[in-house]
Amino acid sequence: MIHVSNVSKKVMVLNAELTILESLSLKVETGESLAVIGPSGSGKSTLLGLMAGLDVPSTGTVHIAGINITEMSEESRASVRSEHVGFVFQSFHLLQSLTALENVSLPLELKNSSKPESTANHYLKRVGLKDRMHHYPRQLSGGEQQRVALARAFACRPNILFADEPTGNLDIVTGEAINNLLFELNREEGTTLVIVTHEQSLASLCSRQLHLKSGQNFTPVEEMKVKC
Amino acid sequence: MLVLQNFLRGWRGGQSKLVLASLALAVAVVTSVAFLADRVEKALIDESTAFLAADLVLESNSLIEPRLSAKAREMELQTSAMMTFVSMVYSNDEMHLASVRAIDERYPLRGELSYSMFPFSADSSAVKVAESGPPSGETWVDARILPLLKIGLGDYLEFGDIKLRVSRVLIEEPDSRGSFSFYGARILINIDDVAPAGVILEGSRVKYKLLIALRDDLNPTLLSNYREWLAERLTIHQRIIDPEMAEASIADSIDKGRKFLLLSGSVGLVLSAIALALASHQFAVDEVMQVGLFKSWGLSRGRIRRFYLVYGLVIALVGATVGICIGAAVQEILVLLLSEWLPITLPRAGLMPLLIGLGTGLFCVIGFMLPAIWHLPNLPPMTVLRKDLLVHSVARAYRGVIGMLTIALLLVWYSENLLLSASILTGLLVIAMAVAVIGLILFRLSKWFSKFLGGSWRLAFANLWRRRDQNLIQLFGFSSAIALLLTMAVVRTSLIDNWKLQLDEDTPNHFLINVAPYELTGAEALIKEYSLDTAGWYSMVRGRLREFNGEEITAERREKHESLRRELNLSWAQNLPTGNSIVAGRWWGPSSEILDSADVPVSIETDLADELGLSLGDRLTFSIGGLNFEATIASTRSLSWDNMTPNFYFLFPEGVLEEFPRTYMTSLRIPPVKKLILNDLLRSYPTIQVIELDRIIERIEKIVVQITRGVEVMTSIILICGVLVMFSAISLSMSERFHESAILRTIGSSRRLLLSIQLIEFTSLGITAGFLASLGAEIAIAMVQWLLFDSAWAFHSWIWIAGPTAGGLLIGTLGTAYSRQSTTRAPLEMLRKL
Ligand SMILES: Nc1ncnc2c1ncn2[C@@H]1O[C@H](COP(=O)(O)OP(=O)(O)O)[C@@H](O)[C@H]1O
Numbered sequence A: 001m002i003h004v005s006n007v008s009k010k011v012m013v014l015n016a017e018l019t020i021l022e023s024l025s026l027k028v029e030t031g032e033s034l035a036v037i038g039p040s041g042s043g044k045s046t047l048l049g050l051m052a053g054l055d056v057p058s059t060g061t062v063h064i065a066g067i068n069i070t071e072m073s074e075e076s077r078a079s080v081r082s083e084h085v086g087f088v089f090q091s092f093h094l095l096q097s098l099t100a101l102e103n104v105s106l107p108l109e110l111k112n113s114s115k116p117e118s119t120a121n122h123y124l125k126r127v128g129l130k131d132r133m134h135h136y137p138r139q140l141s142g143g144e145q146q147r148v149a150l151a152r153a154f155a156c157r158p159n160i161l162f163a164d165e166p167t168g169n170l171d172i173v174t175g176e177a178i179n180n181l182l183f184e185l186n187r188e189e190g191t192t193l194v195i196v197t198h199e200q201s202l203a204s205l206c207s208r209q210l211h212l213k214s215g216q217n218f219t220p221v222e223e224m225k226v227k228c
Numbered sequence B: 001m002l003v004l005q006n007f008l009r010g011w012r013g014g015q016s017k018l019v020l021a022s023l024a025l026a027v028a029v030v031t032s033v034a035f036l037a038d039r040v041e042k043a044l045i046d047e048s049t050a051f052l053a054a055d056l057v058l059e060s061n062s063l064i065e066p067r068l069s070a071k072a073r074e075m076e077l078q079t080s081a082m083m084t085f086v087s088m089v090y091s092n093d094e095m096h097l098a099s100v101r102a103i104d105e106r107y108p109l110r111g112e113l114s115y116s117m118f119p120f121s122a123d124s125s126a127v128k129v130a131e132s133g134p135p136s137g138e139t140w141v142d143a144r145i146l147p148l149l150k151i152g153l154g155d156y157l158e159f160g161d162i163k164l165r166v167s168r169v170l171i172e173e174p175d176s177r178g179s180f181s182f183y184g185a186r187i188l189i190n191i192d193d194v195a196p197a198g199v200i201l202e203g204s205r206v207k208y209k210l211l212i213a214l215r216d217d218l219n220p221t222l223l224s225n226y227r228e229w230l231a232e233r234l235t236i237h238q239r240i241i242d243p244e245m246a247e248a249s250i251a252d253s254i255d256k257g258r259k260f261l262l263l264s265g266s267v268g269l270v271l272s273a274i275a276l277a278l279a280s281h282q283f284a285v286d287e288v289m290q291v292g293l294f295k296s297w298g299l300s301r302g303r304i305r306r307f308y309l310v311y312g313l314v315i316a317l318v319g320a321t322v323g324i325c326i327g328a329a330v331q332e333i334l335v336l337l338l339s340e341w342l343p344i345t346l347p348r349a350g351l352m353p354l355l356i357g358l359g360t361g362l363f364c365v366i367g368f369m370l371p372a373i374w375h376l377p378n379l380p381p382m383t384v385l386r387k388d389l390l391v392h393s394v395a396r397a398y399r400g401v402i403g404m405l406t407i408a409l410l411l412v413w414y415s416e417n418l419l420l421s422a423s424i425l426t427g428l429l430v431i432a433m434a435v436a437v438i439g440l441i442l443f444r445l446s447k448w449f450s451k452f453l454g455g456s457w458r459l460a461f462a463n464l465w466r467r468r469d470q471n472l473i474q475l476f477g478f479s480s481a482i483a484l485l486l487t488m489a490v491v492r493t494s495l496i497d498n499w500k501l502q503l504d505e506d507t508p509n510h511f512l513i514n515v516a517p518y519e520l521t522g523a524e525a526l527i528k529e530y531s532l533d534t535a536g537w538y539s540m541v542r543g544r545l546r547e548f549n550g551e552e553i554t555a556e557r558r559e560k561h562e563s564l565r566r567e568l569n570l571s572w573a574q575n576l577p578t579g580n581s582i583v584a585g586r587w588w589g590p591s592s593e594i595l596d597s598a599d600v601p602v603s604i605e606t607d608l609a610d611e612l613g614l615s616l617g618d619r620l621t622f623s624i625g626g627l628n629f630e631a632t633i634a635s636t637r638s639l640s641w642d643n644m645t646p647n648f649y650f651l652f653p654e655g656v657l658e659e660f661p662r663t664y665m666t667s668l669r670i671p672p673v674k675k676l677i678l679n680d681l682l683r684s685y686p687t688i689q690v691i692e693l694d695r696i697i698e699r700i701e702k703i704v705v706q707i708t709r710g711v712e713v714m715t716s717i718i719l720i721c722g723v724l725v726m727f728s729a730i731s732l733s734m735s736e737r738f739h740e741s742a743i744l745r746t747i748g749s750s751r752r753l754l755l756s757i758q759l760i761e762f763t764s765l766g767i768t769a770g771f772l773a774s775l776g777a778e779i780a781i782a783m784v785q786w787l788l789f790d791s792a793w794a795f796h797s798w799i800w801i802a803g804p805t806a807g808g809l810l811i812g813t814l815g816t817a818y819s820r821q822s823t824t825r826a827p828l829e830m831l832r833k834l
């Protein structure tokens, strides 16, 4: 599903080149779930962005669903994202002016899918927010907000779901619940999952784990621990 | 559709409220005041057409060919014929050289002809408006002719070969100019009586007039078409008089009021434009996350651009609609307040205000909102994952330039007045530069200074520098709002003071002229007897212009210019009279210098000089009492018409006109109850001429009272605009402040500390803004007063105190109040909100 080969990412910071990732290769198969683990600042989010086609590597290539997105224009990458990719963020990124229902149905509306309302309705019920549909994000707890975000992500039925520290802003108990929900949904929908996290409990739910070391450390493919 | 939904959702969430409010206000100002200005303009023209008794007058020294009036009637214009001349009228023993106006039954086409049945009555309810003038065989006369001829109403006077019955007292014809007329008392007769009377002989000086007016329901181009047609056929004996030549003093008051409305409209427009720009900036910042999300969902750049374009369009539409409604309401209020004076015109065709409102809305969105959100579609998609990514918005400098250009265009389009626009823009530019330079220096200083402070002072002062980018924008918003409000306050006060002065209880409302030297003491005593005061006696000599630069003035030239045909009032003064100002040349020095020199200097009124094509250094020869008198133009002067004191077209130094026979004139205030003094005065001194201005002054008073009310309404609208700007500016930094407060709260800072940080920050910003605003205001005021209102510049020391004080208090309070909630909510709740 995702094929990252020999990718490095360098950025210019105050006229000096900063290497965030170097010569990294990995493959994520369809239906697989991958956890990217590492301390803060190790480049997890950067890697996630590259795999999801939000950004392009300085060198190397990234294929999503067999499409080489590195040589594409940002516009074409956008259409690849639109077709294949979904996101869940650490800080939820719900639109404050929209109700839970509207937050979920907005991407559906933008993608011109049929019956966005009822789809959104369905997924919100699925994440257990039947009674909170018309509440605004500020009226919801953190866990509830992230449920809405999960519903929003799954409602679009993406092939690959990227989650950047989905429970990073939540307490442990709530985080557990969200994790479970995420994996339940993942099983039901058969989505390929890439999760960035520093929580071992979440990582251990994934079929594979990728450890990134702090700093500009080169992270070889061999280091990937594979779990059954 | 989706955009519309999103717009409604956005509205609920409050993102676009400020954007919309400022846009609506801009549109409201444009629609209400622009149309009001239009109506005021109309009223002004009506007022001046009333002074012509028509929309257009053809004046001729010879009989007007019938085809000229026939053509007018053919074009469905209304016409009326009139003759004016001087003629002797007699009673049994007495006679008087009266100035006669002969009119037909259609006179007046504009304005009102008023009469009374009671000579010299102080009771204004005795004054009636006539449908038309006297029928054949009757005459209406100036009251003062009655004592002169020793007759009363109902008696007959002899007019040439016929007798006319004196049926009414003539109070006022619309076109009896309040200016000097040195003919005798006025009488109004029917034009059909002129021929039978046989008073017009070969060589008699008769002025023929053709009055033209347009029916209200007809297209104004008819009138201008006719005017064009007429202009091509004018002989040298004829000239066209347009309504612009209105009574100077009234026109001046109305004109100033109109300019003030225009100024306040412009200020309101600029204020709401600034509010809109600030709100758009905040809007763009708020939208970053949403755009990042759109990107992560794979929306193309084009799609996002279209989304925001349509969003802008919807905002423009909704803003314009709301604005048009507010504007209509405000206009109704204004019209209600001004109703006694403004003509009740039918509402305009519904489409025009709509189009102008929509146009303004669209233009504002293009000029202020689009540049602010232009970069949104180009945001890198990674923004969803990294908040700190640099957002390359359209560079601030470009946006500033675009914003200023938009404001300039709006101003010029709206006010159609380059001087006014230039004044406001200069003020704003000065503020922008002062903010950039002085503001930055002050922030840097405060940072340095914070090291020596403790507690909240230290944090607050450091914040000024740390948040300098945002603070500079805020500072500009605050300063321009305060500056524009100060400008309005000063201009308004000076205008109203000026009017008050003009309409002072003591403003003279009568002129006495042609008072012979031997009558002076007697007249003075009579005035004392009625316990009235004169404004001082002016002496003058009557003379005609005879030669320009040694060349006899040709008959042809005399035909063209009325001032070359009549006797002029020549007066003298050692010092430049108040209200006069030198346009070119210089006023004379000590009298000895002049008496010694061979050339006698003369100062001439500038418009007259232009009309006659005279300039500095030209030699004029006057004929005074049969003697020639030569003088050289040493200066040209402009006159002020708003103080109702005598004005002279020609002024000489003292002493040079000594040997010529002089007469005296004065002006005085005669209250209605003392009007009978005129009877006594005229009975004792029949040759004295009285010019009654009381009715004109009453009219000015009424107009001024109403304009003043309009001014107050405008002032409140401007205040709302100003507060909106401050609000927009304050909300710019709010989310950041919330965040910081939440963090400070989590680490245990007291509410008091947080509040005092906000208070110190906002108050310092306010004081700085007030100071910079005073600078901008002083410049804008100087330019407005000088360019627009022709009044002298004065330094306003109170501004420099009021500006910073008001700024500190207002912004300190508003800002702290706004950020209060950040200190009352639970910190966790605050953090989650972000
Ligand atoms: N566009 C960028 N500009 C500058 N520094 C960046 C940029 N992107 C990432 N970095 C730096 O690279 C490092 C890795 O960032 P990130 O991928 O966000 O780490 P993580 O998500 O593992 O905490 C950090 O030190 C971050 O500051």
Ligand SMILES: [Mg+2]
Binding pocket: A044, A045, A046, A164
């Ligand atoms: Mg990260």
